[in-house]
Amino acid sequence: MTIEQLYDAYLAHPIVTTDSRRTPQDSLFFALKGELFDGNQYAASALEQGCALAVVDDPAVVRDERYLLVEDVLTALQQLAALHRSRLGTPVIGITGTNGKTTTKELMAAVLSSTYHILYTEGNLNNHIGVPLTLLRLRPEHQIAIVEMGANKPGDIAELTAIARPDYGLITNIGRAHLQGFGSLEGVRRTKGELYDHVRAAGGALFLHTDDDTLVAMAEGMDYVSYGTSPAATVQGRLSPQQDSPYLSFDLMDGVSDTRVMTRLVGDYNLPNALAAVAAGRFFDVPDEAIVSALASYKPGNNRSQWMETERGNSLIVDAYNANPVSMRAALDNFDTIRTDKTPVLILGDMNELGAESAAEHAALLRRIREGRSNRVLLCGPCLMAMEQDFPEGAMGFADHVALAHYLEEHPIHDSLILLKGSHGIHLENIIPLC
Structure with missing residues (x-):
């Protein structure tokens, strides 16, 4: 199928999905592949659940005219989007x-x-x-x-x-x-x-x-x-x-x-x-x-620059969607300027995907923590735990958010100003209900 033919099909069915679990009626399903899945195997299910057409790149799954065969589904999706953007x-x-x-x-x-x-x-x-x-x-x-x-x-x-x-x-x-x-x-x-x-x-x-x-x-x-x-x-x-x-x-x-x-x-x-x-x-x-x-x-969401007041009397700054050296320092600098009578508490997670610079950047983070005003520090993640011997005095470390959650259940934090920040892969958002 050419990209022009696919575009005609899209214009007739302009709702696009790539998830066979979410199949709006009369939509167009793109059978993308991932490391652990092959969307071609879910094309029939998507059609059964309401999709009008399925774009596939495996001839073996084609059963009737509802299957649109292309050379590569991802490439077809990208080319279709580029064509649509150009046409409008x-x-x-x-x-x-x-x-x-x-x-x-x-x-x-x-x-x-x-x-x-x-x-x-x-x-x-x-x-x-x-x-x-x-x-x-x-x-x-x-x-x-x-x-x-x-x-x-x-x-x-x-x-x-x-x-x-x-x-x-x-x-x-x-x-x-x-x-x-x-x-x-x-x-x-x-x-x-x-x-x-x-x-x-x-x-x-x-x-x-x-x-x-x-x-x-x-x-x-x-x-x-x-x-x-x-x-x-x-x-x-x-x-x-x-x-x-x-x-x-x-x-x-x-x-x-x-x-x-x-x-x-x-x-x-x-x-x-x-x-x-x-x-x-x-x-x-x-x-x-x-x-x-x-x-x-505008009210921020998705765990970015959010302020929350919790049932435990805590003021919680949630910035747990992502973290890198620049954003972590900016968050800590801002945290130290907030006027409050509450006890400052840091709950910080690893900064992921730093490659060969990871150890040096996490060491710099620990030095920055020592310069701040927080006297209670909870650190989470394998990168930080690997540097436990260099933790600021009194800081505690946890291998993952599950271990951190267990600790907070037994040692709840009250009446504090809390900064919650780490890379998304550390999943600190899961401990928000415990703060």
Whole structure:
């Protein structure tokens, strides 16, 4: 089957699924393969449960005309998404970066959706499968699309930009993450920079954080809308004076009358993310009143920059979706600035996928913990446990979240300010009910 024939089938059945357990009526099932499964084996089940057609790449499973045979299902999914994006011509904003890309995407979506009908990446569907699935949700009524792009090895962003073909690009920052795949910080920079490479070749424009010298150098010669704390930035903001609140607030500096923006995001490190959303809003002519309202109304989820008050009298900062050296230090720096009478407690997990740099980066984390104000520290994960002899005095270690949960059940924490942060693979979110 050609990609044009597949596109005709998609237009007739524009709801796409890759999970045979989730089969919307009259949808199009793509039989993807994984390390431990072969979607071809579930095609018949998907059809029985309501899918209209199944895209497969194993001739042996084809039984009738409802099976659409292609050479490779993943490639077909990606090519179909690229064709659909091209046919609709919707303006696309591509977002990548080491930290903050999901939060930036969510804030930008909140701002732009106040004025436009937009499509944006759901959750963390930002890889070689998630990006095509996002694009295949595009409809003619969408006026702007925001597509998040993740990467853990060289070439990932180039692959995703070839599918999404963004007109505008935004890199939040370049940091030490996924070093196991990238090999070095320079590998991270080159890969994230593939977004700029595409936008440059396409004659598009950037949303550029001009406080970041690395990004500024990478964007040389390109058109951009700038944001940051410098007076030279098109969108300039500064942190509001410290208040008795854990939430980010900042002032938009307009040269005449400044505008105070209140958010429900924990952490001053979210200022660039919020300013990026302001920059996009102003670029697309969203009124300032709508921008401020959207940022004030946005409530973070998915274990990112969340503030919770628990039944045990604890104030809990949940930032347990991801962790790397840059985001971990930012979270600890912010934690130490929060005014509270409660006992500060750190519950931290491993920073995964750091490769050869893992031991050095976890050692640096332990040194940073010693510099902080917390006198109760709980550390979780095999990387940290391997360095138990270097733990700060009084710190306790746990092999995994199960062992940590058992400890908290027997030694509950009360009336404390708790920072909960670690890589997603450590699953610290499972102990939230015990905090």
